[in-house]
Amino acid sequence: MSKMVVVVVPAHNEESNIRKVVEESSKHADRVIVIDDGSADRTSEEAQLGSRKVIVLRHRVNLGKGAALKTGCQAAVALAADIIVTIDGDGQHPVEHIPLMVKEMMANNWQVVFSVRQGGDRMPLVRLWGNYFLNLVARNFFNLKLRDMWCGFRAIRADVLPVIDWQNSDYSGEIQMALMVGRSGLAYGEYIIPTVYSDRFRGVSIFHGLKLLAQMVIWRIII
């Protein structure tokens, strides 16, 4: 029996990238849900392709990536999704890998799949080290053995969402979700994708990384 695959795309001020992301991902999924997270530009309008496959939901104010992902996942569950694939709205993720990623997920009976960026563009050195260090902390604190915890290209079985319910509404919600996978003992695997960097100055900074590190210590104590 084929599984219903729904792609969730959190997007904030992505008017220049979102159309292509939605067009490409809709070729590889049953539905695409874009969450315009309070963008000040034309992200919502650009994401509307006039296709029944594409749904654009709008946060009236910017809540953050974690909150946008949560809204998207709730919408996907409401649409009776079996597998939810999360991708970024900036076009960094190779969406043509979605079918292969899902196939590997099913073949290995994984409940969650995390992608690993390897090859392609070079990741900025600070991010490379930051990523390495955070992965190390996650491994020791949360028993989560991942090589690229920051990558937002993931596949999640819809039925495990209640187990990995994340609370943080900002970018750290995505990390919290990953850590919950480690803590709850779900079956997870990794899938290798090429690294693409469209803008080196966007995304998380070293300060975000330090803040996240402090949060991870707190989560270790309270979760």
Add this chain to the structure above:
Amino acid sequence: MIGVQLLGMVVGLAAIHLTYLYYRRAQFTKRELYFWVILWVIFVFVSVFPKSIWPVVDYLGLSRPMDFIMIAAFIVLFALTFVNYVVNQRQGRKLEKLVREQALKDLDKR
């Protein structure tokens, strides 16, 4: 009266004026008005008559009124920080819930 006492009195009186102003603009309830006015009157009184808190200072085993004021200020600051954090978190959760519900309503329309 030394400068710092005068400053304390001016700040306290200005705060009472602002409190009354907020009440007249219906931004404070009558209860809030009484609470803040009483607090600021105590502040002005202690600024003008610092020796009035000696009994409290003696009772707590402190050596100077300034020690009492500093300790009280830190306690108030910590309490306010905690209250602000809790209120901020609560408001954030409410906002997130409201925004999400609005967004998901668009899904129901389809």
